[in-house]
Amino acid sequence: MQKKIFMAIAAIAILSTQVQGQKFYTKSGLVHFFSDAKMEDIKADNNSASCVIDASSGAMEWSLLNKGFTFESAFMQEHFNENYMESDKFPKSTFKGTISNMSAINLKKDGSYTASVSGDLTMHGVTKNMSTTATFTVSGGKISCSSKFYVKPSDFNINIPGDKKDSISNNIEITVSGNLQELKK
Amino acid sequence: MKKIILFIIAAGLLVGGGTALYLWNKPHKTAEGEKPFATISADSLFQEYFAATDSSVSKKYSEKVIQVHGIAAEDGEELQNGRWKVRLKADEEGMNSVVVELIPGATAANIKSGMNIEAKGICIDYLADDMGLGGEVQMNQGVLIESKK
Numbered sequence: 001m002q003k004k005i006f007m008a009i010a011a012i013a014i015l016s017t018q019v020q021g022q023k024f025y026t027k028s029g030l031v032h033f034f035s036d037a038k039m040e041d042i043k044a045d046n047n048s049a050s051c052v053i054d055a056s057s058g059a060m061e062w063s064l065l066n067k068g069f070t071f072e073s074a075f076m077q078e079h080f081n082e083n084y085m086e087s088d089k090f091p092k093s094t095f096k097g098t099i100s101n102m103s104a105i106n107l108k109k110d111g112s113y114t115a116s117v118s119g120d121l122t123m124h125g126v127t128k129n130m131s132t133t134a135t136f137t138v139s140g141g142k143i144s145c146s147s148k149f150y151v152k153p154s155d156f157n158i159n160i161p162g163d164k165k166d167s168i169s170n171n172i173e174i175t176v177s178g179n180l181q182e183l184k185k
Numbered sequence: 186m187k188k189i190i191l192f193i194i195a196a197g198l199l200v201g202g203g204t205a206l207y208l209w210n211k212p213h214k215t216a217e218g219e220k221p222f223a224t225i226s227a228d229s230l231f232q233e234y235f236a237a238t239d240s241s242v243s244k245k246y247s248e249k250v251i252q253v254h255g256i257a258a259e260d261g262e263e264l265q266n267g268r269w270k271v272r273l274k275a276d277e278e279g280m281n282s283v284v285v286e287l288i289p290g291a292t293a294a295n296i297k298s299g300m301n302i303e304a305k306g307i308c309i310d311y312l313a314d315d316m317g318l319g320g321e322v323q324m325n326q327g328v329l330i331e332s333k334k
Binding site: 023029073 | 193210211212213214240243247248253262264266268270285286309310312316317318321323325326
């Protein structure tokens with residue numbers, strides 16, 4: 001009996017170590033940009049954001065190419081890249097952070113988990129610390145994550161000219177989501 | 186004289202308004218029906234970006250129509266917003282890749298891992314491997330040209 005209990009504990013310990021040592025990723029994360037201003041709404045999607053999450057440490061990283069955003073209007077897209085993001089000079093935006101309550105999230109067990117995330121968001125050459133929450137949903141082995149937060153263009157040295165103040169919000173809504181896979185190496 | 190001034194103002198408003206309307210509704214450039222700036226294998230394109238020490242390769246290909254051929258690294262993938270993308274291997278393992286996101290309405294449902302494929306897209310840029318996921322050259326507004334087993 002004692003041997004059986006010992007074996008069961010050992011198996012759980014090994015399994016737990018394996019889960020905690022795993023990394024999960026997507027190369028097709030969706031980042032949605034939404035500006036709700038007095039004159040108009042502006043929306044854009046980037047379907048090719050990369051993300052990796054280390055289940056042992058809770059480290060989380062996101063990276064995307066700014067030119068990968070597709071706007072409804074080609075004209076808006078040009079302005080976004082040339083006048084605001086200066087995408088030739090600053091081609092990437094990144095987030096490097098940590099999930100502080102990773103121990104409460106089991107990516108191998110069905111359920112919905114709320115994660116507390118904080119870290120550094122870098123865009124337009126400026127890095128700012130930020131905190132938000134993310135939701136992980138595990139269902140039948142499929143893992144998805146999503147989060148919504150707001151950024152102020154002025155925090156990232158992105159200047160909105162006076163005549164555009166009614167067209168571009170000073171608080172942009174960013175929604176990120178991704179279907180995660182286990183990273184096998 | 187007054188009529189001439191009014192005519193010039195009206196013509197100016199018409200031209201200005203028309204130009205603004207055109208710019209506002211200017212359609213997105215897509216690779217569909219466009220002659221490619223370059224036709225290249227996925228691994229050669231990737232290697233050019235990977236070996237670059239400055240922005241010269243980005244400037245060479247950025248926003249241009251590139252036709253790329255190679256082996257599908259995975260099945261065609263339907264994205265969260267309903268678009269599809271294909272991933273071409275840029276090395277033996279398929280860790281590094283060239284990714285082409287297709288235009289709305291185009292599908293890559295029949296693309297299976299290991300198939301030989303050729304696709305055209307508007308080159309975005311190179312996302313370097315900073316996270317251990319492999320690097321990728323990204324394109325969008327693309328179309329599939331050919332696929333065979």
